[in-house]
Amino acid sequence: MTEVLLLGRRAVREVIRYPEATIPTLFIPLFFLAVNIGQVSETFPDTTPFLNGQGYAAFQLPVSLMFAVATATTGLALVTEIDNGYFDKLLVAPIKRTSIIIGRLGADLVRGIAASFVVVLAGLAFGVHIEAGIIGAIVLILLAAAFGVAYAGFGILVALKTRNVQATNTSFLLFFPLLFLTPNFVPFDRLTPVMETLARLNPVSYVIVGLRSLIIDGWVAKDLLIAIAVIAAMSVVLIGLSLRAIKTYDRN
Amino acid sequence: MEASSREIRATGLSRTFKGGIDAVRGIDLSVNEGEVFGFLGPNGAGKSTTVRMLCTLLPPTSGEATVAGATIVSEAADVRRRIGVALQEIGLDPVQTGRELLELQCGLYGITGAEGRKRTDELLELVGLTEAADRRTKTYSGGMKRRLDLASALVHRPSVLFLDEPTTGLDPASRLTVWEEVRAINAGGTTVFLTTQYLEEADELCNRLAIIDAGTIVAGGTPEKLKGEIGNDVVSVALDGADAAETERAIGALPGLERVVAEGERLHLYVEDGASSIAEIVRKLDAAKTQVGAISVARPSLDDVFLEATGRRLEGARPEESAEQEEAA
Ligand SMILES: Nc1ncnc2c1ncn2[C@@H]1O[C@H](COP(=O)(O)OP(=O)(O)OP(=O)(O)O)[C@@H](O)[C@H]1O
Numbered sequence A: 001m002t003e004v005l006l007l008g009r010r011a012v013r014e015v016i017r018y019p020e021a022t023i024p025t026l027f028i029p030l031f032f033l034a035v036n037i038g039q040v041s042e043t044f045p046d047t048t049p050f051l052n053g054q055g056y057a058a059f060q061l062p063v064s065l066m067f068a069v070a071t072a073t074t075g076l077a078l079v080t081e082i083d084n085g086y087f088d089k090l091l092v093a094p095i096k097r098t099s100i101i102i103g104r105l106g107a108d109l110v111r112g113i114a115a116s117f118v119v120v121l122a123g124l125a126f127g128v129h130i131e132a133g134i135i136g137a138i139v140l141i142l143l144a145a146a147f148g149v150a151y152a153g154f155g156i157l158v159a160l161k162t163r164n165v166q167a168t169n170t171s172f173l174l175f176f177p178l179l180f181l182t183p184n185f186v187p188f189d190r191l192t193p194v195m196e197t198l199a200r201l202n203p204v205s206y207v208i209v210g211l212r213s214l215i216i217d218g219w220v221a222k223d224l225l226i227a228i229a230v231i232a233a234m235s236v237v238l239i240g241l242s243l244r245a246i247k248t249y250d251r252n
Numbered sequence B: 001m002e003a004s005s006r007e008i009r010a011t012g013l014s015r016t017f018k019g020g021i022d023a024v025r026g027i028d029l030s031v032n033e034g035e036v037f038g039f040l041g042p043n044g045a046g047k048s049t050t051v052r053m054l055c056t057l058l059p060p061t062s063g064e065a066t067v068a069g070a071t072i073v074s075e076a077a078d079v080r081r082r083i084g085v086a087l088q089e090i091g092l093d094p095v096q097t098g099r100e101l102l103e104l105q106c107g108l109y110g111i112t113g114a115e116g117r118k119r120t121d122e123l124l125e126l127v128g129l130t131e132a133a134d135r136r137t138k139t140y141s142g143g144m145k146r147r148l149d150l151a152s153a154l155v156h157r158p159s160v161l162f163l164d165e166p167t168t169g170l171d172p173a174s175r176l177t178v179w180e181e182v183r184a185i186n187a188g189g190t191t192v193f194l195t196t197q198y199l200e201e202a203d204e205l206c207n208r209l210a211i212i213d214a215g216t217i218v219a220g221g222t223p224e225k226l227k228g229e230i231g232n233d234v235v236s237v238a239l240d241g242a243d244a245a246e247t248e249r250a251i252g253a254l255p256g257l258e259r260v261v262a263e264g265e266r267l268h269l270y271v272e273d274g275a276s277s278i279a280e281i282v283r284k285l286d287a288a289k290t291q292v293g294a295i296s297v298a299r300p301s302l303d304d305v306f307l308e309a310t311g312r313r314l315e316g317a318r319p320e321e322s323a324e325q326e327e328a329a
């Protein structure tokens, strides 16, 4: 347990000392928020039914949150460590190997909360009103951060399996289809049939819908629970696989 | 007891990598408690692969080993608690300061709080990094990084310390510093397993050594024994264009001649008494009208041991050349 805390603290320190790794990841979501709103707020005025009286920023905010938390940062930090040899030093220490991953994921949670907080503040500045209130805002931030942690499992998996900086870096590209084959611009029923089918198959859609419900509709148990279930399932699969990957790392 | 006096014992240790590279081909090793054991070999000989197996980082393809009383595969956790490791690639976290890195390292070995801070201070002092302790390791020179890496292998006072090429890439002054530290650590009772490409280093530091080439141990023993097996003196004849076989024939039988090794433009004669042999050699070459270059005599070095065992010199083993070699591989 101590080792998880120690390794987590180190990973947080790394985030703080590498602002150049974190700040660009915040630039993209804030940029999207501003640009999308600027471009489509005429098309979707606050009288649009699915906006429930709010501006389009409210509809976009969850997408920006996803962008803010789903980064390749952790995978990259890990693969860099594998590359420079520090990882071996950790492997040869008398600790559980899984602590190395859990410590990093802890730092992801911290970073995810901080990044989501910034994005929510930006949303508020764009006039977004969070229908579920303060508690809703906190849940929104925590869920977004939890999604980021689950997603980090994917970067870690790629890092451990490929041990290659380039591969880990480009693994981030996978996030674009995952994020854009969703009801990210309009609700499911406004998508073309093909897009709707793809979006309904994409688990990330339900995370966006769940987060969005907190902002636009208040507390909608069904949407929220589905989002939580999806995040939990993603965590189990991606984190589970990366824990297994580190346990079997150089074991044959 | 047998088990406690042998800190490292390996039998038939082998490692084949994917793609069929036989990096280590069934080696036997036995390292006594309290000694500095040298593992000497050229690039790609299998030194690091052996160290990684002994440190539990890489499972052997076959064979077995015990380190500090525990077997490397089934009791890996025990091995890890008892060993300290400084691998060939210096593994430092560039974002942390030297002090933070050591304190974290202490923590990972269960030395926390004030105790961890105290141990960190001691180690910083030991490796002469007290001044630089609060700078990020990214700003350290190669020698400083090496020394910090060494310190981080010592936090828990391991009973066996593995050092994989601890001085490769260091300038002569830094090498001497590391040597002194290794001696001091060993004087404190730690068994040291050290790999090196430098014969001089093995000669200087090691009580016993093994020479590995292409995954196989080709010679082993104390430096004195190894040199003794070669002969007393080595007479080197620069051929300067003369034919090696012809020159050898011209010299013919010589009193106390043990063996002759041709190496490029030189002929090495391992003899009992160098001084008297030179006169004899010169006389015989004159008689045969064979023109050669300079003739010199020297005590045999580990270099000669290596040449004798493998038919090659330990090329590229000069300190200043070898820093970047493993990158290219
Ligand atoms: N992970 C790996 N996969 C495949 N081959 C490897 C791997 N690691 C090492 N090898 C090969 O195994 C052989 C032995 O390598 P090793 O690193 O043990 O040599 P070394 O004696 O430490 O050399 P150096 O002095 O250059 O460090 C080399 O041919 C190397 O290319």
Ligand SMILES: [Mg+2]
Residues within 6 Å of the ligand: B047, B048, B049, B088, B164, B165
């Ligand atoms: Mg090596």
